[in-house]
Amino acid sequence: MTTGLWELLFKGLWVTVQLTVFSAALAGVIAFAAGLARLSRFWIVRFVAGAYVEFFRGTSALVLMFWLFFALPLLGWQLAALWAGTLALGLSYGAYGSEVVRGAIRAVPVAQREAAIALSFTPWQRMRLVILPQAVPEMVPPFCNLLIELLKGTALASILGIGELAFGAQLVRLATGQSAEVYGIILAMYFVVAFVITRGMRLLERRAKASVGRVPRPDLTSAKRVPPGAVDTGVGTVGGGSR
Amino acid sequence: MATEIPHQTTSDAELVRFEQVTKRFGDTTVLDRLDFSVEQGKHVTLIGPSGSGKTTILRLLMTLLTPDEGRILVGGRPLDKEVRKGIGMVFQQFNLFPNMRVLRNVTEAPVHVLGLSKDEAVERAKGLLEMVGLGDKLDAYPTQLSGGQQQRVAIARALAMRPRVLLLDEVTSALDPELVAGVLDVLRDIARSTDITMLCVTHEMNFARDISDRVLMFDAGRVIESGPPERIFGAPEHERTREFLSAVR
Amino acid sequence: MRTWDWSYTGHVLPDLLRGLLVTLEATALGSVLAFALGLVWALAFRAPTRWVRWPVGAVVEFVRNTPLLVQLFFLFYVLPTTGLTFSPLTTGVIGLGLHYSTYTAEVYRAGIDGVPPGQWEAATALSLPRRRTWTAVILPQAIRRVVPALGNYVIAMFKDTPMLAAITVLDMLKQAEEAGAESFRYTEPITVVGLLFVLIAYPTSLLMRALERRLGN
Incomplete structure (x- = not known):
């Protein structure tokens, strides 16, 4: 492979990273908004949030991406491929993430809420000062898993012609015909990014736990992975297995 | 029922023998150069405070643990998979499938x-x-x-x-009080009507008195006193035994 | 803005449903492969020698942390060069099964770890052979506990099958794409495909949740 072709792959990697960051930011916002909405006092808010989550967890991220890219323009809006990709990934993973947020908040002991009420905090103060600081550290490991799933999901954007890593690989493959080398290399690149994410999140978890005076789990890598498709994205469970 | 289980000739031959067995968990020595033996067909009860190593003896015999030092003989043979087939065990938590x-x-x-x-x-x-x-x-x-x-x-x-040897590991500890008697009755029956060698860890002192030929008092990984139940329960010699017995009664 | 064309929808529906059959076929075969391979990995994780544990662990970790789509491309373009020629669907099923086996392996592992130590001890106390202990005592208990979790991965895999369109499998998405390319109307076929996914995945996931609750007791 020539340097030019390597350059193509690294450009693709850069787009992949951008796509991951943008979609993750969007997904994060949606996850907190929808997760909190599902715990709302008003049934209509809970219902709307629940419908959103169930719908986007039910459909396929790739189909959603296609729909945003091909179908939406015909209904009147035109989205650039990159934004269609970001939006599709953000909406899908936001739905999965909201389950993490909801699960972690519900895992905070009821006594904590009661204590906050006893101190006459407003509901928003309760959430911000008491509940969230305890819930957020619990969210970090499942969020880490989701982030890696999201990274893997960015490869779907190549089908829309977005010039990310998998797309770059396709171009290089067409130029050289060395399928095994090209795809081997980019699989390794994805793996390295996933590894960096895992390390970074582990650091974050340690920080977050220290901030509430807890000892971090000795090994985050042994934390069970739950894929976005699996229903149970709650905190600390792996489906029905570990009870 | 007695015909169901083969009657072996009663003799005083040693069936189970621990020679200088030591078992440690980390820094804690649970068994400390333990020597003891059980004769064919006898019923031996191990008593003592928790953590004194009684259950460890049963688990060693069942090959659930291996000794750090010393050796264990059953019927004159060192313990292995084949020998283990002659040993049965009843657990505190039943462990049915x-x-x-x-x-x-x-x-x-x-x-x-x-x-x-x-x-x-x-x-x-x-x-x-x-x-x-x-x-x-x-x-x-x-x-x-x-x-x-x-x-x-x-x-x-x-x-x-x-089995030639039956190990009973606190078999009534996990039971509601009203269910204990039924289980103990079954075991008494077996003790009376068969010639199985029994090694029993229990906190049921009355049961121990009923079925045992010999009682071993454990403390800190060693046998500090042993003898027929009448003597151990009636006139214990060792101070620790007296303390223990008055605590469990 | 154009309006929804019902007659066109009716026209593409048969093709989409034919695609749905392919999608379901890929999911079913992929699941069988994922269940079987995952069990192999889970047992290999418990192998007595690290010369088995370590490489299997590394491969599983690698496959799980890299995109399925790229793995599909790899299989699609590289397998033929090694003399193995499969149909696109078979290649897709291998990819799906292999990828998801890295998840089911974790599920099995959790299930096996969840079997109480007393069960192993009882099997030892009865001198059951190792093989028999696994097949008659441990795995039946472990697998029962993880059925809902495995079911959830089937749903996840189902939602990932549209990726097979990228390696020319005529699944639902590919059918929708072709219909769209023919008529320049993508809205109807792709919307229908999206709805079909929700229509199948959502009730199934409700079923798994119910199953999970029942087995949890």
């Missing part, structure tokens, strides 16, 4: 370890379940039984292997 019905819990090992035919194993199992008073529960799943019933199935399961 929840995915199998009662009958299959009892036939599973005779068929797959001893190579009995299905029919032979079923016949043997039915006899034993009859003996423990559960002849009508053959098709139940363990979770459908009370703790006492489960423990009696576990006893039948152990006996179905026709």
Whole structure:
């Protein structure tokens, strides 16, 4: 492979990273908004949030991406491929993430809420000062898993012609015909990014736990992975297995 | 029932022998150069405060643990998989297989370890379940039984292997008080009517007095006193034994 | 803005449903492969020698942390060069099964770890052979506990099958794409495909949740 072709792959990697960051930011916002909405006092808010989550967890991220890219323009809006990709990934993973947020908040002991009420905090103060600081550290490991799933999901954007890593690989493959080398290399690149994410999140978890005076789990890598498709994205469970 | 389990000639030959056995967990020495032996057909009860190493002895015999030093002989042979087939164990938590019905819990090992035919194993199992008073529960799943019933199935399961040695590990500790008597009655029956060598860890002192030929008092990984139950319970020599007995009564 | 064309929808529906059959076929075969391979990995994780544990662990970790789509491309373009020629669907099923086996392996592992130590001890006390202990005592209990979790992965895999369109499998998405390319109307076929996914995945996931609750007791 020539340097030019390597350059193509690294450009693709850069787009992949951008796509991951943008979609993750969007997904994060949606996850907190929808997760909190599902715990709302008003049934209509809970219902709307629940419908959103169930719908986007039910459909396929790739189909959603296609729909945003091909179908939406015909209904009147035109989205650039990159934004269609970001939006599709953000909406899908936001739905999965909201389950993490909801699960972690519900895992905070009821006594904590009661204590906050006893101190006459407003509901928003309760959430911000008491509940969230305890819930957020619990969210970090499942969020880490989701982030890696999201990274893997960015490869779907190549089908829309977005010039990310998998797309770059396709171009290089067409130029050289060395399928095994090209795809081997980019699989390794994805793996390295996933590894960096895992390390970074582990650091974050340690920080977050220290901030509430807890000892971090000795090994985050042994934390069970739950894929976005699996229903149970709650905190600390792996489906029905570990009870 | 006595015919169900082979009658071995009563002799004072040693069946189980611990020679200088040491077992440590990390920095804690649970058994400290332990020497003791059990004669063929005898019923020996191990008593002592928790953490004194009683259960460790049973687990060593069952090869669930291996000694750090010393050796264990059963029938003159060092403990191995073959020898272990002659040893049965009843656990505190029953440990029945929840995915199998009662009958299959009892036939599973005779068929797959001893190579009995299905029919032979079923016949043997039915006899034993009859003996423990559960002849009508053959098709139940363990979770459908009370703790006492489960423990009696576990006893039948152990006996179905026709063991020479039966290990009883606090078999009544996990039971509701009203269910204890039924299990102990079954064990008394077996102790009386068979020649199985029994090693028993228990906190039921009355039961220990009833069935034991010999009682060993453990403390800190060593046997500090041993003798017939009348003497240990009636006139203990050691201060620690007196303390222990007054605490459990 | 154009309006929804019902007659066109009716026209593409048969093709989409034919695609749905392919999608379901890929999911079913992929699941069988994922269940079987995952069990192999889970047992290999418990192998007595690290010369088995370590490489299997590394491969599983690698496959799980890299995109399925790229793995599909790899299989699609590289397998033929090694003399193995499969149909696109078979290649897709291998990819799906292999990828998801790295998840089911974790599920099995959790299930096996969840079997109480007393069960192993009882099997030892009865001198059950190792093989028999696994097949008659441990796995039946472990697998029962993880059925809902495995079911959830089937749903996840179902939602990932549209990726097979990228390696020319005529699944639902590919059918929708072709219909769209023919008529320049993508809205109807792709919307229908999206709805079909929700229509199948959502009730199935409700079923798994119910199953999970029942087995949890």
